[in-house]
Each structure stands twice: as structure tokens, then as C-alpha cells.
Amino acid sequence: MRCEELSEVVSASDEGVVVDDWRARRHVETCLRCQAELVRYRKLIRALRALRADLLQPEAGLVADVMACLEDAGERHALRSLLSGHKVAYVGGLAVATAGAAGAFVIASRTRGRRVALAG
Amino acid sequence: MPDGGNFEPAEEVEPVMPLTADAVSPLVAAAREGDREAFEELVRRTSAETYTLAYRLLGNEEDARDVVQEAYIRAYRGIGKFRGDSQFTTWMYRITANCAVTSLERRRRHHHEELADDAQFADGSADRDPQAQADASALRSELNVALQELPPRLRAVVVLRDVYDLPHEAIAAELGISESAAKVRLHRARRRLRERLFPMPKEEAHAV
Numbered sequence: 001m002r003c004e005e006l007s008e009v010v011s012a013s014d015e016g017v018v019v020d021d022w023r024a025r026r027h028v029e030t031c032l033r034c035q036a037e038l039v040r041y042r043k044l045i046r047a048l049r050a051l052r053a054d055l056l057q058p059e060a061g062l063v064a065d066v067m068a069c070l071e072d073a074g075e076r077h078a079l080r081s082l083l084s085g086h087k088v089a090y091v092g093g094l095a096v097a098t099a100g101a102a103g104a105f106v107i108a109s110r111t112r113g114r115r116v117a118l119a120g
Numbered sequence: 121m122p123d124g125g126n127f128e129p130a131e132e133v134e135p136v137m138p139l140t141a142d143a144v145s146p147l148v149a150a151a152r153e154g155d156r157e158a159f160e161e162l163v164r165r166t167s168a169e170t171y172t173l174a175y176r177l178l179g180n181e182e183d184a185r186d187v188v189q190e191a192y193i194r195a196y197r198g199i200g201k202f203r204g205d206s207q208f209t210t211w212m213y214r215i216t217a218n219c220a221v222t223s224l225e226r227r228r229r230h231h232h233e234e235l236a237d238d239a240q241f242a243d244g245s246a247d248r249d250p251q252a253q254a255d256a257s258a259l260r261s262e263l264n265v266a267l268q269e270l271p272p273r274l275r276a277v278v279v280l281r282d283v284y285d286l287p288h289e290a291i292a293a294e295l296g297i298s299e300s301a302a303k304v305r306l307h308r309a310r311r312r313l314r315e316r317l318f319p320m321p322k323e324e325a326h327a328v
Binding site: 008011012036037041044047051056057065067069 | 156168188192193256281283320
């Protein structure tokens, strides 16, 4: 294994170790440059993990802003539901009226047909 | 937030309740039942972590605040689907990452400039620490600057994997990329950080 290949293996490892790759392990045992590379990667990974404990404090009022946004979003959602509810009622009413008119037309047609037959 | 985006250790700033699963699970359960006050308490306990992640991904306060608000709205609407098989904070990280990616894409579409290179990260604990911790503080500060100098797509992967410990699968899902693409980005990001922070003698010579 060459040093460049080992570098690929190490940078892909979450722990900065090469335990799973026997060729890499054997190379590291005899290569000072790669030993140094491994140490650097381990330091980097440790430093990155330690960052999680560093919290950035947001300006005061973030929680209140979030809750206000939720309130707004909730009202908008309720309004949309109301409007879509009205739309459904309107479409439903129209459908009922149309069905009623169609039914009346059919009944009227049949009645007229019977009258014509009786007259004939 | 402090001027310039100073990072400060959580225990220094205010008494924050520990975010163990046991501590928040009753709140999550109540919030799932529609208890708004319980949700507000969840926001209160997790907002610093959520905001910190958003800031790390986006690099500026205004966008980070917007993303935090968007993330909690999504969380509120989706909390009924949160099964509790992961921690609430991990779930929030995923939502926040997803919102941050959307924000970055929006920013790119509008041709806004990339993240500010001069974002000031500093370690607020330096002045009280002995020399032994000064080196670690200096490294943290350098690392924060180096992270901000990474392209956003590389930064997102290394922050989510190495700082917040999200699995590759989750990172790929939230960033809308394949798992193998996420691993390639992680590899590139780590390499750049390693070269920047711990250069080998040959690389130092190149840098000069």
C-alpha cells in the first residue's frame, strides 16, 4: 500500500483508525509519515466532536419568535381550512342543486311522454 | 446572540436542563397530544442547540433564526409522526439540516454571496482557562473558522457527521443526495480541514 492510498482510508474512517484494513495497518507500522497523518486525523475528529458542547446563545426572544410564528402559521392554516371548508360546501350545494334540476327535468320529461301517449 | 457569533460553553451561559431522552420524553408525549405549552418548553430547552447547528450550517445569524423558526414549525406539524425511536434533539437536527439546505439553495438561486469568510468565532471560555486549555480553545476557534471556509455542501456533511453524529443514511436523506455522495463529501471535507489545521511539513512548504 502507498501513502496516498492510506490517506484515503484514514480520511474515510470515522475514528481516524485503520483497524479494518490489514494492508493499511501493516503499512502504518513501518511508515512514520502515515503514523503522523493518523495522529493528525485523530486530533481533527476529536476536535470536531468537542465542538458539539459549544453552544451559541441566540438573542433573547428567539423562543417567543418561534411561538409567534407557530401562532401565525396556525391561524393561516385555520383560515385555509375554513376557506377550503366553504369551498367544499359551495361545491356540494352546487352538486345538490344540479342533481335536483336534473331529476326534475327527467320527471318532467317522463310525465310529458305519458301525456302524449294517453292523448294518442 | 453575542456579537460576532461567539461560541460559549453551555454551562457558562445559563442553567440549561440536560437534554436526556428521559427529560424531554414527557414533554414530547404531551406535545403530541396537542399541548402547546409542552411544545414551547421543548423549544425552550432545545433552541440553543438547534440555533447553533443552523448557524454552523449557514454562517449568519439572520438566516439561522429564520431556519430555526421554520424547523420548529415543521416539528410542530410533524410531531404526531415522531415515533420516539430517536432522541428529540436528533430529530430536530435532521429537520434543521433539511431547512438549512433549502435556505442555502434559495440563497444560491438569488445569487447572494457565499457565506461570509470573516465570520468571527471565538471561544468565550479562554479568559478563565489556564494555559492547558488555551491550546484547545485556540484549536476550536481555528476549527470554527476553517469550517466556515469550507463550501456549504462539504461543511454540511462534516458538521452533521462529525459534530452531531448523524448516520450517513440520515445525512444523505436530509441533504437530498446519495449515501455514497455523502461519504465522498465527508472525505473531502475532512481532508481539507486536516490540511488547513494540521498541515504536514510538505503541505506547509506548499502553503508558503
